[in-house]
Amino acid sequence: MKQIVELTINGDPQSLAVEGHRSLLDTLREEAGLTGTKKGCDVGDCGACTVIVDGQPVNACLMLAVEAQGRNVETVEGMQQSIDILHPLQDAFMRHGASQCGFCTPGILMMARKLIEENPDPSDDEIRFGLSGNICRCTGYTKIFDAVRSAAAEIRAVRAQEETV
Amino acid sequence: MRRFAYHEPKTLEEASRLLVDLGENAHVLAGGTDLFVEIRERLRDVSDVVNIKNIPGMTDITWDPAVGLTFGALVTARQLETLPGVQRTYPNFAEALRLLASIQVRNRATVVGNLCRASPSADTIPPLIADGAIIHIYTPKGMRRMPLAEFFTGPGRTRLERGDIATGIVIPAPAPDSGRIYLKHGRRKAMELATVGVAVSLDRDGDTCTNARIALGAVGPTVLRASAAEALLKGRKITDELIAQVGAQAMAECTPISNVRASAEYRRSMVGVLTRRAVKTAMEATQ
Numbered sequence: 001m002k003q004i005v006e007l008t009i010n011g012d013p014q015s016l017a018v019e020g021h022r023s024l025l026d027t028l029r030e031e032a033g034l035t036g037t038k039k040g041c042d043v044g045d046c047g048a049c050t051v052i053v054d055g056q057p058v059n060a061c062l063m064l065a066v067e068a069q070g071r072n073v074e075t076v077e078g079m080q081q082s083i084d085i086l087h088p089l090q091d092a093f094m095r096h097g098a099s100q101c102g103f104c105t106p107g108i109l110m111m112a113r114k115l116i117e118e119n120p121d122p123s124d125d126e127i128r129f130g131l132s133g134n135i136c137r138c139t140g141y142t143k144i145f146d147a148v149r150s151a152a153a154e155i156r157a158v159r160a161q162e163e164t165v
Numbered sequence: 166m167r168r169f170a171y172h173e174p175k176t177l178e179e180a181s182r183l184l185v186d187l188g189e190n191a192h193v194l195a196g197g198t199d200l201f202v203e204i205r206e207r208l209r210d211v212s213d214v215v216n217i218k219n220i221p222g223m224t225d226i227t228w229d230p231a232v233g234l235t236f237g238a239l240v241t242a243r244q245l246e247t248l249p250g251v252q253r254t255y256p257n258f259a260e261a262l263r264l265l266a267s268i269q270v271r272n273r274a275t276v277v278g279n280l281c282r283a284s285p286s287a288d289t290i291p292p293l294i295a296d297g298a299i300i301h302i303y304t305p306k307g308m309r310r311m312p313l314a315e316f317f318t319g320p321g322r323t324r325l326e327r328g329d330i331a332t333g334i335v336i337p338a339p340a341p342d343s344g345r346i347y348l349k350h351g352r353r354k355a356m357e358l359a360t361v362g363v364a365v366s367l368d369r370d371g372d373t374c375t376n377a378r379i380a381l382g383a384v385g386p387t388v389l390r391a392s393a394a395e396a397l398l399k400g401r402k403i404t405d406e407l408i409a410q411v412g413a414q415a416m417a418e419c420t421p422i423s424n425v426r427a428s429a430e431y432r433r434s435m436v437g438v439l440t441r442r443a444v445k446t447a448m449e450a451t452q
Contacts, residue, residue, distance in 0.1 A: 023201070132354065
C-alpha cells in the first residue's frame with residue numbers, strides 16, 4: 001500500500017507516493033528522479049548514497065522513504081549555487097582530479113560539505129576520520145584529501161573576506 | 166528491498182501487542198542500520214517492520230550525578246559520541262562509539278539497537294558491561310530492569326521475549342577515583358568489526374585497585390566478564406607482576422573461535438595483550 005510522504009528535497013517541498021518498504025535511496029533516484037545519489041553496496045558500507053537529512057549525513061540506503069516524512073533532505077543536486085557556479089568542493093574536486101570513475105563522488109561531496117561546515121580547518125586526521133564511511137576504489141584518496149583541504153581553505157578565505165566587509 | 170508490511174505504533178503497548186500478534190517475523194525498527202542489511206542480505210525473514218520512532222519518551226539523554234547517564238532507545242550513537250559530558254565522564258564508551266562503523270551509520274544507529282542485536286563483537290557492549298550499565302525493558306506485564314551483563318544469552322540472542330521492547334540504558338556515575346578504557350583491536354580503523362575488544366573499568370585508592378570489571382568482546386558467544394581476573398585485582402596494589410597475572414587469567418577465561426577475521430589462538434593472545442594494557446591505562450587514567 002502506498003502512502004504519501006511529504007518532505008523537502010534541496011529546498012523544494014515534494015509529495016511522493018511510496019510503499020512502506022522502499023528505501024529513501026530508491027525513492028530519491030526513481031520517484032524523485034534525482035540520480036546523482038548513487039547506489040553502491042545498498043547495505044551502508046560504501047557511503048556512495050550519503051545524503052544530508054535534517055543537517056545530518058546518513059546512508060540513504062539504510063533509511064525508509066516513509067521515515068523522511070516532514071524532513072529536509074539535501075542531495076548532491078542541491079550543492080551548486082547556480083547553473084554556472086559550482087560549490088567550492090565540486091570545483092576543487094575537478095581541479096585536483098579527485099574523481100576518476102566518479103561513482104563515490106556525490107557521497108564524498110556531501111560528507112565533505114558537512115565536515116567543513118562543522119570544522120572549517122580540519123586536520124588530515126580529521127578529514128580521514130570524517131570520510132572513513134566513504135569508499136573510493138580508484139583514487140587512493142590522496143587527491144580527494146587534497147581537494148577537501150583546498151576547498152576548506154577557499155571557504156575559510158571567503159568567510160574571512162565576508163567578515164572584513 | 167524485499168517487501169514487508171510497515172507499522173508505526175504510537176505507544177509501547179501498541180508496539181508490544183503488534184510484535185506479539187504479528188509473530189516471530191515481525192521486527193522492531195529503531196535505527197535500521199542492522200535490520201535493513203539483514204533484510205537485503207536475506208539473513209532474516211522479515212514479514213513486518215514495527216517502527217518505534219514515533220513512540221514518545223525514548224529520545225532523552227539525562228545526567229544526574231547520583232544516578233549517572235540515562236538515555237532512551239531512540240538516542241543515536243552519534244548523539245552520545247559528540248556530547249562533551251560523555252567524552253569526559255565515559256571515555257571508554259565514547260571511544261567505542263567513535264570506532265563503530267561510520268558517521269553516516271552512527272547518525273542512524275541507536276546504542277540500544279546495537280545492544281539488542283547482541284553481536285559478540287558489538288563495540289558498545291564491553292564498556293557498558295564494565296561500567297555496570299542497566300537496561301530498561303518494557304514487557305506486557307510491566308517495566309523490568311536488568312544488569313546488561315545478564316542480558317545476553319548467545320550470539321544474536323537476549324533475554325527479550327516476544328512483545329518485550331528495550332526502552333533505555335542507565336550507566337551509573339563513576340566513583341570519584343576511577344579509570345575506564347575500551348581497547349578495540351581490528352585490521353583497519355574504519356568500518357571494522359572488532360577482532361578483540363577489551364573494556365576495563367576500575368575504582369582506585371592510590372595505587373590500590375578497590376574494584377574492577379573486565380569485559381571481553383568477540384572472544385565468546387556473548388561479551389564475557391572475566392570474573393576471576395577481576396578478583397585478582399580487587400583490593401590489591403597494582404604491580405607489573407599482578408598485571409601479567411590478570412592478563413593470563415583473562416586469556417584463560419575467554420572462549421574464542423577461529424573465523425575469517427582471526428584464529429582462536431591469535432584472539433586469545435590479544436586478550437592478554439589488551440587486558441594488560443587496559444588495566445595499566447585505567448589505573449593511570451585521570452578523569
